[in-house]
Amino acid sequence: MSETLLVIDEGTTSTRAMLFAADGKCIGSQAAELTQHYPAPGLVEHDAAEIWDRTFDCTKAMVEKAGGADKIAAIGITNQRETIVFWDKTTGEPLTPAIVWQDRRTAQMCRDLKAAGHEPTVQARTGLLLDPYFSGSKIGWAMANWPQLKEAGDRLAVGTIDSWLVFKLTGGLHVTDATNASRTALMAIGSGHWDDGLIDLFDAPRAALPEIVDCAGKYGETTLFGAPIPICGMAGDQQAATIGQACLDPGDTKATFGTGAFVLTQYGAKQPTSKNRLLATIAWQLGGRRAYALEGSVFVAGSLIQWLRDSLKLIATAQDTEGLARSVADNAGVYLVPALSGLGAPWWEAEARGSISGLSFTATRAHVVRAALEAMAHQAHDLKTAFAADGADWKTLRIDGGMVANDWMAQDLADMLDLAVERPAFAETTALGAAMLAGVGCGLFKDLQAASAMRGEIATFEPDMMDDTRQTRLNGWENAVKSVVASA
Ligand SMILES: Nc1ncnc2c1ncn2[C@@H]1O[C@H](COP(=O)(O)OP(=O)(O)O)[C@@H](O)[C@H]1O
Numbered sequence: 001m002s003e004t005l006l007v008i009d010e011g012t013t014s015t016r017a018m019l020f021a022a023d024g025k026c027i028g029s030q031a032a033e034l035t036q037h038y039p040a041p042g043l044v045e046h047d048a049a050e051i052w053d054r055t056f057d058c059t060k061a062m063v064e065k066a067g068g069a070d071k072i073a074a075i076g077i078t079n080q081r082e083t084i085v086f087w088d089k090t091t092g093e094p095l096t097p098a099i100v101w102q103d104r105r106t107a108q109m110c111r112d113l114k115a116a117g118h119e120p121t122v123q124a125r126t127g128l129l130l131d132p133y134f135s136g137s138k139i140g141w142a143m144a145n146w147p148q149l150k151e152a153g154d155r156l157a158v159g160t161i162d163s164w165l166v167f168k169l170t171g172g173l174h175v176t177d178a179t180n181a182s183r184t185a186l187m188a189i190g191s192g193h194w195d196d197g198l199i200d201l202f203d204a205p206r207a208a209l210p211e212i213v214d215c216a217g218k219y220g221e222t223t224l225f226g227a228p229i230p231i232c233g234m235a236g237d238q239q240a241a242t243i244g245q246a247c248l249d250p251g252d253t254k255a256t257f258g259t260g261a262f263v264l265t266q267y268g269a270k271q272p273t274s275k276n277r278l279l280a281t282i283a284w285q286l287g288g289r290r291a292y293a294l295e296g297s298v299f300v301a302g303s304l305i306q307w308l309r310d311s312l313k314l315i316a317t318a319q320d321t322e323g324l325a326r327s328v329a330d331n332a333g334v335y336l337v338p339a340l341s342g343l344g345a346p347w348w349e350a351e352a353r354g355s356i357s358g359l360s361f362t363a364t365r366a367h368v369v370r371a372a373l374e375a376m377a378h379q380a381h382d383l384k385t386a387f388a389a390d391g392a393d394w395k396t397l398r399i400d401g402g403m404v405a406n407d408w409m410a411q412d413l414a415d416m417l418d419l420a421v422e423r424p425a426f427a428e429t430t431a432l433g434a435a436m437l438a439g440v441g442c443g444l445f446k447d448l449q450a451a452s453a454m455r456g457e458i459a460t461f462e463p464d465m466m467d468d469t470r471q472t473r474l475n476g477w478e479n480a481v482k483s484v485v486a487s488a
Pocket residue numbers: 011012013014257258259260301302303304305306318319320321322401402403404405406
């Protein structure tokens with residue numbers, strides 16, 4: 001049997017296909033950018049047809065690189081979560097733009113549902129909060145505002161990106177994995193089934209929803225690339241990174257700094273309940289058994305660096321941030337609160353907007369850029385406090401994502417969190433986690449523990465900061481957050 005695993009990693013800003021050997025070595029990668037559509041302030045859309053076309057091209061390139069479809073043991077899929085696609089089951093064509101996880105169009109709907117007292121029920125059943133981030137309100141909004149969806153009748157299919165890609169790859173299979181389903185606000189995470197009460201609350205079309213399946217197994221196969229290739233692994237990208245970082249034991253914690261930043265602490269078989277506005281989510285489901293995680297979702301991380309580059313033109317490339325941060329001794333009192341699309345955990349203030357404060361004539365471009373990078377550790381510190389209050393103390397933090405190539409930022413995280421921060425030499429942990437799941441699903445590995453041998457070398461950043469320096473920073477951050485968040 002071939003031991004090569006092909007991963008499709010469909011992220012917010014790009015889609016890629018990668019090839020992995022069973023020892024975790026990455027033997028090929030092909031990526032393509034995705035167009036971000038911003039039709040109005042707060043609205044973010046993708047073209048699902050473009051997502052499929054780019055994904056198909058990247059996958060085809062990797063099948064060719066492997067030497068043909070028969071050289072591939074299995075496909076694993078991982079994806080941006082919560083983003084919702086509507087398509088026609090008979091034509092396989094999207095019926096509307098995809099509404100992206102960052103989209104805030106349902107802020108009012110969520111406020112109204114909250115005012116009507118629904119949040120405690122939503123939180124108890126789904127582990128989530130009433131926020132436009134999750135798919136449920138997006139689905140309800142689309143059903144009410146895009147008439148072609150009701151007109152499609154029983155031809156209508158709804159799903160997150162995993163569902164959409166599996167449908168296209170297999171030519172009709174309509175499934176979603178439990179981790180992606182756990183982000184819709186329509187699934188009861190205790191049972192792993194769609195919840196009729198939540199479906200009614202958001203006015204979602206029950207018959208158009210996919211079947212919920214495990215994160216590993218033989219779901220179906222694709223014949224689009226010559227010989228059939230089985231699809232054997234599926235998980236949302238943050239859950240896949242949790243697996244790729246081998247966070248398999250309760251307490252193990254990872255933080256991914258990509259477009260946003262997402263911290264997940266492995267919780268084991270018991271469903272967590274947060275009293276500190278963190279999320280309870282499914283880490284994976286295997287053999288019908290669920291492992292849970294506590295999650296802190298931060299909406300703006302790498303996108304802040306892109307904004308400094310593209311809108312403020314303070315830097316030419318994201319890499320420039322490291323040299324600029326190092327070029328000054330401290331932040332000169334400048335703090336940046338990156339609430340450019342509201343604040344996520346632990347504040348959940350959809351209406352909050354960003355700030356740069358503490359400016360004096362001493363402040364330079366380097367101080368503002370440094371303040372932007374420091375904001376990552378400040379946000380992580382807020383999460384660490386919230387996780388600890390929920391009984392989940394971090395012992396170390398395993399980091400990944402595009403931003404952590406920045407050594408200065410990795411060290412600042414260790415310093416501000418006062419924790420050892422571990423960075424794998426191979427940073428594509430999301431894809432690695434999907435490869436591990438596909439390996440389990442096709443029988444290459446007996447379980448995730450065995451698959452975790454795919455994880456490679458780790459570099460450790462040890463904390464090296466005086467307590468009073470850390471405290472000064474935290475005080476400055478707290479004041480800056482208070483000025484943009486009513487509840488702080
Ligand atoms: N050296 C760097 N320092 C800071 N940020 C960086 C650096 N390199 C890349 N980034 C940021 O990382 C992000 C890309 O990370 P990635 O994990 O690929 O994102 P996603 O999976 O969300 O599309 C970009 O927003 C970019 O600005």
